[in-house]
Amino acid sequence: MGKPTGFMEYKREKVKELPAKDRISSWNEYATRLSDESLQTQGARCMDCGTPFCHMGVEIRGAAAGCPIQNVIPEWNDLVYKGHWKEALDRLHMTNNFPEFTGRVCPAPCEGSCTLGINEPAVAIKSIERSIIDKGFENDWITPRVPQSRTGKKIAVVGSGPAGLAAADQLNQLGHSVTVYERHDRLGGLLMYGIPNMKLEKSVIDRRINLLRQEGIDFVVNTEIGKDITAEELKAQYDAVILCIGAQKQRVLHLEGSESKGIHLAMDYLTGVTQSLLDSNFEDKTAIDVKGKDVIVIGGGDTGADCVATALRQQARSVHQFGKHPELPKVREDDRPWPQDPNIFKLDYAYEEAAAITGKDPREYCIQTKKIVADKDGNVKELHTIQMEKILGDDGFHYFKELPGTEKVWPAQAVFVAIGFEGVEKSLPEQFGVKLSNNRIQASIKDFETNVPGVFAAGDARRGQSLVVWAIKEGRAVAASVHEFLSTNVTV
Known part of the structure; x- marks a missing residue:
């Protein structure tokens, strides 16, 4: 929590935005962050609510309630209130691989479940989150984390959207060698081409990709599985394959x-x-x-x-x-x-x-x-x-x-x-021989493995079109399952 009485003393402050008439002449991001002092005040509004529903991360009637990746929001709100920004960054990265993405484009279901939001404007969680990560990059607190040793296991991730990037990041940190394949000329999936620049400047994505490269992840662009490399070739070269191809077939x-x-x-x-x-x-x-x-x-x-x-x-x-x-x-x-x-x-x-x-x-x-x-x-x-x-x-x-x-x-x-979107484009799943259900790749939420041993699926391809934060959650979860699979020394 922040200040015990902060929610009674301070009002919610909206993130700064360029005037609407002015910003349409530019393709740059329209939102900027509040001052450190204002953000500390916003952090002070976090209540001692006992049970922090903001990070429960469940679905109720088909909609997210609380943060799907279980960000420990009260902890970093308290740290921001006290001015401990670097420690707040550590707490944020503990659950979220890419807070610079979610802090910009997530619709903030955490705020909808904020206890203060029952009868007052919710804590400004999203703007605090973005400010923590931006401050981290500005102060060079975020540096490459290169694994000290490698396991000798190789994983291919097909698709470089948030699910694929999160899976790659997690597995790389566990010491596995990861290669991410992207059919487009730039990395990021729908983060790159599906979200306009004024909501998410692409330099933000490139900055994170460059960091992941420095940490040892290989990226291959302009490569379509089934056209430039076959599914069989991919399975033969890698110990596991993760399909994070999104649900991009439009209605x-x-x-x-x-x-x-x-x-x-x-x-x-x-x-x-x-x-x-x-x-x-x-x-x-x-x-x-x-x-x-x-x-x-x-x-x-x-x-x-x-x-x-x-x-x-x-x-x-x-x-x-x-x-x-x-x-x-x-x-x-x-x-x-x-x-x-x-x-x-x-x-x-x-x-x-x-x-x-x-x-x-x-x-x-x-x-x-x-x-x-x-x-x-x-x-x-x-x-x-x-x-x-x-x-x-x-x-x-x-x-x-x-x-x-x-x-x-x-x-x-x-x-x-x-x-909206109907689901996955079927050609790639068909090449791997994985089953589909309701236009989604059939993979259990328990282990994310498809009917083909060693081939996994996560993100929109598995659950259907959804939020970036759900994709990150699935990417982290499939990485844990693949790591367990590889520990059995089973190959594709």
């Missing part, structure tokens, strides 16, 4: 006109923009550009929000985001009791930016796209929609009912589809 629209030009999958848009930014600062003209266009994003989640923020920076003429669900409540409702995630209305960065420019939140609620209409050249020109009402049926399930008379036509020259 597509099945609507009249969805084949029109100008309809793009959200991740293709975000990936292309980030790659062009990093390769040439957009000089190569390879990214989808929506300057001067009317943009509609279909899908109400975080990926859709990132599309909104990206389109704003490209100077789109207008941007709207369509979601099928109603607007979230302003306060926690009875059916979302603490310590569940409160699931309340938030004005996230993209919506704040849009509202600052247009005077209106870009989100449209309870809306259904009925058809897409193209011009004579096949380019999308408009979307036809109808409003819906969410109703509770006699069977206890919710349904959506269309409301006649609410039809509307929306001009659009670019449409981004952000309606």
Whole structure:
């Protein structure tokens, strides 16, 4: 805990952000950290709550409650309050391989389960976490930890997202030799290409990758398993293989006109923009550009929000985001009791930016796209929609009912589809001969091993699309299982 009476004396302070109108002219991170003094005050708000639900790390009704990696949050809050930053960093790294990632992009389920959050704004856990790790890098407290000896065992990790990186880090520190394979030209998985630069600058990822390299991990990019090296070759070369390939098969629209030009999958848009930014600062003209266009994003989640923020920076003429669900409540409702995630209305960065420019939140609620209409050249020109009402049926399930008379036509020259992910791309699992279930690699939560001995799976590929913090948890857990497997001297 922090100061015993701190939660009664101090108010929650929001992390500093550049003004919304100013930051859309830049692709740099929009959030900066508070002063050390302010952060110590925020740490002081941590209560002596007896049972710290903030780090219980479970799922309730499909949503995270508390920190999935069990960060010992009260301990490092107390250390920050007392000014012991280096010790706070040690506590943070004890459970989290990459707090510089989670401190930027995690939605902070820990704060939703904070005891103080029952009737006051929760402790500012996420901003404290980011500040601890950033301060650690700035003061050179984080240095390469090179293992003193090697076991002679070799592991291949396929995929360099947070699950793959966490598994590689853990196994390397145990003395095993680890090689990480990535099919793209840069490392980081969706951290690199799926999350826009203004939320997570890519130098942050590169900094950690360079550290992992210095610690002895090998990285191989531009290498696709099954194309550049076969699954059989990989199994023959390594004592164990871990598949951390994500769940990147995107859902597509099945609507009249969805084949029109100008309809793009959200991740293709975000990936292309980030790659062009990093390769040439957009000089190569390879990214989808929506300057001067009317943009509609279909899908109400975080990926859709990132599309909104990206389109704003490209100077789109207008941007709207369509979601099928109603607007979230302003306060926690009875059916979302603490310590569940409160699931309340938030004005996230993209919506704040849009509202600052247009005077209106870009989100449209309870809306259904009925058809897409193209011009004579096949380019999308408009979307036809109808409003819906969410109703509770006699069977206890919710349904959506269309409301006649609410039809509307929306001009659009670019449409981004952000309606989620179906699961893994099947070609790679099929090459290894591993079984799938519900479009996910079938591997037990107990040991993460697939039906193929010596081949393991973790992260989104195993559990489905989820949070970065869950991926890190799975990466750490699969590493422990692989280490135990290797101790039996069994080879693939």
